[in-house]
Amino acid sequence: MEKSEVLEKLNVIFKDTLENDDLCINYATTAKDVDEWDSLNHIQLVVDIEKSFNIRFKSTEIHSWNNVGEMIDSIMAKTQ
């Protein structure tokens, strides 16, 4: 899967989980940029991403990403 495809799929998950249809994320997006993306919803995002890509993140990864791009790198490393 290309990085851009992962971003696209991720955007759908973000919209759904954060319940914001107008959301448009890019590689540089951080939690600070999105109102609904608080620490609680972050957990739900992680679980929804795991389910959708059929992967499991390591506990230390969950809070290691600085932006969406790094999140995608993690996902891609597991789906290669």
Added chain:
Amino acid sequence: MTKDFSVLKKNLKKDFSGLKEVKVALLGDTATQFLVQGIRATGFDYGFDLQIYEADFNQIEQEVFDPSSNLYAYQPDVVIIFKSSHKLLSQYNKLSANKYNNLAGNELMTIESLITQITKRINSNIIFFNYPEINDSVFGNYANKSATSFLYQLRKLNYELMNLAIKYPNFHLLDISALQSQLSKSVLFHPSVYINSDMVLSIAGLPYVAARTLDLIGAMYGKFIKCVVLDLDNTLWGGIIGDDGLENIQLGSLGIGKAFTEFQYWLKKLKNRGIILTVCSKNTEHVAKEPFERHPDMVLHLDDIAVFVANWDNKADNIHLIQKTLNIGFDSMVFLDDNPFERNLVKESIPQLCVPELPEDPAEYLEYLYTLNLFETVSVSAEDAERTKQYQIEAQRTAIQQSFVNEDDYLKSLNMLSLVEPFNKFNTPRVAQLTQRSNQFNLRTIRYNEAEVEALTQSHTAFTFSFTLEDKFGDNGLICVIILKKEDEDTLFIDTWCMSCRVLKRKMEHFTLNTIVDCARLKGFAYIKGEYLPTAKNAMVKDHYANLGFEQCNGHWLLNISQYQNKDCFIKNKN
């Protein structure tokens, strides 16, 4: 049937207005934010607007032991306490080895004092989550042989909690341990989420826990299944009785017959605990009854079935007939049929009815039905087991009634007797149950749990009556509950008047009012005040007080007892 959490959460934005409001307090020793969302969202699907107070993280004891805490200020109807196995384990981990075997005992004392404190201060039901197993595998299988192992202590605690639940009527266990066995630990627990957020329930498991919680809350407020409607061919036995004949239907210990036999044993247990079994089958009646009468491997017999409908009419119409005969709501009935076509037809015509999608393979019926937890209840009384018999007797009465031209002659012929008693420790479970279960003949629909019923017996300003009704056909048991409260020197208020619909049209209302008036006279009151609070289900009694001669007065109903003359009825006092 259970939704994903992300789908469930969308309920939170829906319109809760008009739903039954219940105040819930949730106290947990782990992060419970998602659990709160899951419970409120699930409440929507169950018809509840749950107003949830979530205590601060890990403040269970502080909230319960401090009389001025937010918990008590909130006055919840239901208190949910969720102590986790993980916190229990970390408690165990910190003990010195010689204290390991005290863990369960100490924890149990804490829990019992939580119950007594809460019960002392507020009238609420308590839901306590038991402990899903964590096997720390320190002892291997020897854990079962050593009282100092964590597994031994955890299981002991779960066992002793059941004894606490027996001891305290308002203390209910949510069996999350059984739920974990059903779903598997890998579904219910998500280690990385636990490490990062201190949440012990996985997001995948939350909807299930929330559903079980609502099953219990639903039962507390009168929402539960009372009746099973059964198809016959390929549901109760394998094959088609009309085509295959008595010898060739599949039942007993061989092959697929075993699945049907085990399914029937399950139904029999339901019947014994008070669930009404009925039959709705597309068959010629005498052919459909033949296996019940003559097949050696049938577990269920005709006397287990309260209403037996076998004909070639539409099943939806037949279920209407059963519903009318039993006089219960469609939402308290479940329809079991192997045929997807019949299920759809019935579901579309009666949307309130619960219609499980039985698996294609009869071998899977039971396992599937177990997971649905269809038969939740918060009380069981001795009378439950007699219920089927009572409905059968009612059918006999109906037959006799048709032979009388005059209603009064018929009532006279019944030789009715009623035992009138104040609430006491023997009738408390049934009294509580009747207040919880009566939806139709219930003037104010105030629910009382057993502890609240007990409290009423101690009150100096409340007067209580329970009524039984028996006649020449049999005993209906305790069928009417009255709670009177002194409003002022002159006025006695009817706080609760509820009656089982089994005894409608027997002039039981007259007998009851005569009793209320006698009590009011004896205690020196001048007026009896009644109130009708409408619900979705009690339209039947909307003119109840008008019919009994009460006068409307500022939204209430008033009866001046100096002018009251005893109403005619054909019921004698058994006392």
